[in-house]
Amino acid sequence: MSARFGHGMVVGKFYPPHAGHHHLIRAAAAACAEVTVVVAPARVESIPLELRLDWLRAEHADTPWVGFAGRYDDTRVDLADPAVWEAHCAVFRDAVGHRRVDAVFSSEGYGDELARRFDAVHVPVDPDRSAVPVSGSAVRADPVAHWDRLSPPVRAWFARRVVVVGAESTGTTTMAAALAGHYRARGGSWAGTRWVPEYGRELTERKLGALRAVDPAATVFDVVWDRADFVEVARAQSAAEDAAAGQGSPLLFCDTDARATAVWEERYLGGSSEQVRALARRPDLYLLTSDAGVPFHDDGLRDGEHLRxxxxxxxxxxxADSGVPVVELTGPHQARLDTAVAACARLLGGGWALADPLG
Structure with missing residues (x-):
């Protein structure tokens, strides 16, 4: 089946890209031999242009005749001002280059005028938002309510990351799993809430297993750590966190992170390395599990009761020096969980501070 149009154009801010945008782009792809999607945000906006382009290219990798061109457009929006129109169109013309635009695909009321200025046909796509009821402003105002309209990379960007840290046998794993279970029970956008296990424990098990293959009597006290191990732990922990962020809910719970890994490196090797410290990132919230009143449980992989x-x-x-809010969890498990849930509620209550686009 031949395409109705040679070259189609889609323009927008994609702030952020959502299912409605993807529906629009796919409609253009189905009707054109070639499509240029012009991503034209203003510099005041909070999501980097290159990130939006990466997200869109990943989502539409199956239609290679659809290309994406990013240009900043810092002109205000005034549909009644011909000079403003011309300024916007100059940006779009620069993005499409010398190619003729045969059709403009849009869900907006300005589509007719935009097409006229390119001497092209206007193809409206779901202008009343009945097929995909979502908009960029709605997502920015409440990402949680529109979570199912966002692709995994966009979800990963919006997901609030909560890291649970603490000394051995203070319940970090129990707390991360309990928090994920608490939010999963809410259903809806929360049903997929995930938690990321501690990679360092996995590596400890592998190291101990390798020792026991040679000496069955080996214990965790025989395990030897070096700087490269902690670099591996920090990198693997961050990679697992990033992989989980796009697959879950608006909250992701992590049992430790790269910053905590530097503390463990200090505990085992007497100091942390610049290489590990440089891998530390800034989550949205830290939960510190206190050792006070928590019995030490020796599961065969722990060796630091005296250092808790x-x-x-x-x-x-x-x-305290991380620049991230910290809430310390004390008391019995239920009290700790209640404190953690309240801290997460405050975090979510703060919303997502996204700058308004130019009016």
């Missing part, structure tokens, strides 16, 4: 109080104190110091 020191580690709790060291975590307090390091997290």
């Amino acid at each position: 109080s020191w580690m709790t104190g060291r975590f307090r110091e390091v997290l």
Whole structure:
């Protein structure tokens, strides 16, 4: 079946890209031999242009005749001003180059005028938003309500990351899993809430297993750590976190992170390395599990009962300098969970601080 049009154009801010945008682009792709999608945000906006382009290219990789061109457009929006129209169109013409535009695809009321200025046919696509009821402004105002309209990379960008850290046998894994379960029980956008296990524990198990293959009597006290191990842990932990972020809900719970790995490196090797410290990122919230009143449970992979109080104190110091909100969890498990849920509620209550587009 031949295409109705040679070259089609779609323009927008894609702030952020959502299912309605993808529906529009796919409609253009189905009708044209070639499509140029012009991504034209203003510099005041909060999501980088290159990131939007990456997200769109990933989503539409199956239609290689659809190309994406990014240009900043810092002209205000005034549909009644011919000079403003011309300024916007100059940006779009620069993006499409010398190719003739045969059709303009749009869901907006300005589509007729935009097509006229390119001497092209206007093809309206779902102008009343009945097929895909969503808009960029609605997503910015409440990402949670429109979570199912966002692709995994966009979800990963919006997801609030909550990291649980603490000394050995203070319940970090239990808390991360409990929090994920608490939010999954809400259903809807929360049904897919995930938590990321501690990679360092997995590596400990592998190291101990390798020792026991040679000496069945080996214990965790025989495991040897070096700088490269902690670099591996920090990188693998961050990679697992990033992989999970796009597959879950608006909250992602992580059992430790790269910043905490630097504390563990200090505990085992006497100091943390610049290489590991450089891998630290800034989550949205830290939850510190206190060792006070928590019995030590020896599961065969733990060797630091005597250092728990020191580690709790060291975590307090390091997290205080992180620039990230920190909530310390104390008391029995249910009290800790209640405190953590309240902290997450405050985090979500703060919303997503996205700058308004130019009016």
